[in-house]
Amino acid sequence: MKRWISILQPVVIFVLISGVFSARASSFPKSIQKKIEKEVQKIFTSEDLIMDDIDNLNLDTFNCEGLRDLHLSTLKEADKLMGFACFASSKGKNDFFDYMVLFNQKLEIQKVVVLIYRSSYGGEIMAKSWLKQFIGKVGGEEMEFGKDIDGISGATISAPAMAKGIKTLSLLLSELKAKGEI
Numbered sequence: 001m002k003r004w005i006s007i008l009q010p011v012v013i014f015v016l017i018s019g020v021f022s023a024r025a026s027s028f029p030k031s032i033q034k035k036i037e038k039e040v041q042k043i044f045t046s047e048d049l050i051m052d053d054i055d056n057l058n059l060d061t062f063n064c065e066g067l068r069d070l071h072l073s074t075l076k077e078a079d080k081l082m083g084f085a086c087f088a089s090s091k092g093k094n095d096f097f098d099y100m101v102l103f104n105q106k107l108e109i110q111k112v113v114v115l116i117y118r119s120s121y122g123g124e125i126m127a128k129s130w131l132k133q134f135i136g137k138v139g140g141e142e143m144e145f146g147k148d149i150d151g152i153s154g155a156t157i158s159a160p161a162m163a164k165g166i167k168t169l170s171l172l173l174s175e176l177k178a179k180g181e182i
């Protein structure tokens with residue numbers, strides 16, 4: 001029995017640590033933070049862009065089913081709102097994966113980036129050609145998986161989960177803007 005505990009203890013600790021990432025950009029490992037900065041810089045070319053966490057939202061009142069570790073940030077240049085960075089996790093076949101969706105000030109999707117993919121299956125959702133389908137979408141419109149968003153071979157669980165998550169983020173931002181909360 002003692003032997004089993006000594007074997008299982010490191011496994012349990014690893015699983016807990018790898019699954020507890022908060023979706024704040026500053027909480028990711030340095031290599032992921034650099035990836036976030038690089039992708040944000042590609043879209044919002046300002047040298048003086050500032051990413052501020054939006055902490056005062058009560059997201060429990062919104063239907064964010066299927067999303068975990070949801071966090072929103074504003075992207076500002078001086079006092080001018082340039083857009084938003086949304087961080088979330090969705091469930092693949094076995095594990096959650098983390099991604100970022102960049103929106104401009106009109107709430108149009110500008111970029112989708114998979115930040116951390118933990119599973120050995122479904123990694124095809126990281127393909128830039130597949131992720132480009134979301135660019136330009138706004139308000140959750142034309143984001144129905146299998147109709148507006150193509151499936152991808154090898155990611156039969158991750159792809160619809162991510163499409164649903166991105167649609168939810170888009171709808172959430174639209175609702176927050178309509179209520180004057182962002």
